[in-house]
Amino acid sequence: xxxxxxxxxxxxxxxxxxxxxxxxxxxxxxxxxxxxxxxxxxxxxxxxxxxxxxxxxxxxxxxxxxxxxxxxxxxxxxxxxxxxxxxxxxxxxxxxxxxxxxxxxxxxxxxxxxxxxxxxxxxxxxxxxxxxxxxxxxxxxxxxxxxxxxxxxxxxxxxxxxxxxxxxxxxxxxxxxxxxxxxxxxxxxxxxxxxxxxxxxxxxxxxxxxxxxxxxxxxxxxxxxxxxxxxxxxxxxxxxxxxxxxxxxxxxxxxxxxxxxxxxxxxxxxxxxxxxxxxxxxxxxxxxxxxxxxxxxxxxxxxxxxxxxxxxxxxxxxxxxxxxxxxxxxxxxxxxxxxxxxxxxxxxxxxxxxxxxxxxxxxxxxxxxxxxxxxxxxxxxxxxxxxxxxxxxxxxxxxxxxxxxxxxxxxxxxxxxxxxxxxxxxxxxxxxxxxxxxxxxxxxxxxxxxxxxxxx
Numbered sequence: 001x002x003x004x005x006x007x008x009x010x011x012x013x014x015x016x017x018x019x020x021x022x023x024x025x026x027x028x029x030x031x032x033x034x035x036x037x038x039x040x041x042x043x044x045x046x047x048x049x050x051x052x053x054x055x056x057x058x059x060x061x062x063x064x065x066x067x068x069x070x071x072x073x074x075x076x077x078x079x080x081x082x083x084x085x086x087x088x089x090x091x092x093x094x095x096x097x098x099x100x101x102x103x104x105x106x107x108x109x110x111x112x113x114x115x116x117x118x119x120x121x122x123x124x125x126x127x128x129x130x131x132x133x134x135x136x137x138x139x140x141x142x143x144x145x146x147x148x149x150x151x152x153x154x155x156x157x158x159x160x161x162x163x164x165x166x167x168x169x170x171x172x173x174x175x176x177x178x179x180x181x182x183x184x185x186x187x188x189x190x191x192x193x194x195x196x197x198x199x200x201x202x203x204x205x206x207x208x209x210x211x212x213x214x215x216x217x218x219x220x221x222x223x224x225x226x227x228x229x230x231x232x233x234x235x236x237x238x239x240x241x242x243x244x245x246x247x248x249x250x251x252x253x254x255x256x257x258x259x260x261x262x263x264x265x266x267x268x269x270x271x272x273x274x275x276x277x278x279x280x281x282x283x284x285x286x287x288x289x290x291x292x293x294x295x296x297x298x299x300x301x302x303x304x305x306x307x308x309x310x311x312x313x314x315x316x317x318x319x320x321x322x323x324x325x326x327x328x329x330x331x332x333x334x335x336x337x338x339x340x341x342x343x344x345x346x347x348x349x350x351x352x353x354x355x356x357x358x359x360x361x362x363x364x365x366x367x368x369x370x371x372x373x374x375x376x377x378x379x380x381x382x383x384x385x386x387x388x389x390x391x392x393x394x395x396x397x398x399x400x401x402x403x404x405x406x407x408x409x410x411x412x413x414x415x416x417x418x419x420x421x422x423x424x425x426x427x428x429x430x431x432x433x434x435x436x437x438x439x440x441x442x443x444x445x446x447x448x449x450x451x452x453x454x455x456x
Contacts, residue, residue, distance in 0.1 A: 004062035005035040008069025008080035012040040039079040056095040065101040074111035078238040078288035097127030117320035121171040121280040129167035189222040190357040195269040207276035210312035220357035239291035246395040251295040269364040277313030297398040298383040303333040306363040327375035
């Protein structure tokens, strides 16, 4: 069997993900593996049409296409995303149609599910027969039990290809909204007071609706609004995954990204992110923008902001994208709202955009941000445990921040709870005591609230 590995790591062969591919190659010598470092070579692929065509020829001759990638901000890296965009922009879908495909990722299991959902949807759109994905923790390959698990996945995968099993498409084609948005005149503008508003848009001329929506939301405020096309910023490349920023949050790039982030976004009260859907995400330009914010490591980047997402395209048909954007806001302690052009008419969209401006200002004026949900709570625990453990050497800036902000809050540090457990748990081995505790547990759970609510 001929297996083509599309490597999604900017580090090329010197990446953790590729160690897993090397392991497969050594364990299954009866199969031929060929790797193309599409993320690392994205600049060449973009400018050299012949090289891009040669990659498509390799796809045509393969029996299995393996999407292999590390996670970058809940998805693949921007460079990999750009390769996928190029396939659609240059009508290369035919090279993939009918081929079998699978995904292999390495991560710390923070939103690996959305990355795999994205690749699955892309495979469906390319006409690939998607056989599933394998999400490995970065160091799983060092454990015998995990190596055995990985081999079982590979054997089942290869057998399915050789047997020619039929595969059902899971993601229907995404149908763009039919609306051609023609904004009307705003009847009343939102009084923003001293609130600082920044609108970020990926404007490349491909979405008239996005341009019109952004113009409408800008003029919904009664004061100054800073509007920035992210394609005009001095951003010289995507995140390289080098982790050199882990020591003191200094990025290896010397372009204008960090300065823009710290001088424009950090002081803002309201941030509006405007973008259009490209394949099953926003554009690779937006992905690059998010990826580059990793110079902050695992520290909440823009806490307490009011965030509005203005999206042109079929967001309702791309649930993992909404989940990613919601989690991005939640993890920063921000309140987020969405408006898309998936509506019946222009007047309805006018009303939604005007209401968005009002809600953002209300949230900023009152200082309200919602409590964390699973996205931020679960993410914090994953990051905290990693930063206190195997990631501490690399992400020293994270550790210093977490320590100074009381975020190293593992249960072992709660001495009161630990002492209570040490006394009461042994007592529950006594049947009479255990019966008394568990028959009255609901009353014990609500008892602490009397200090706030009184005896009522």
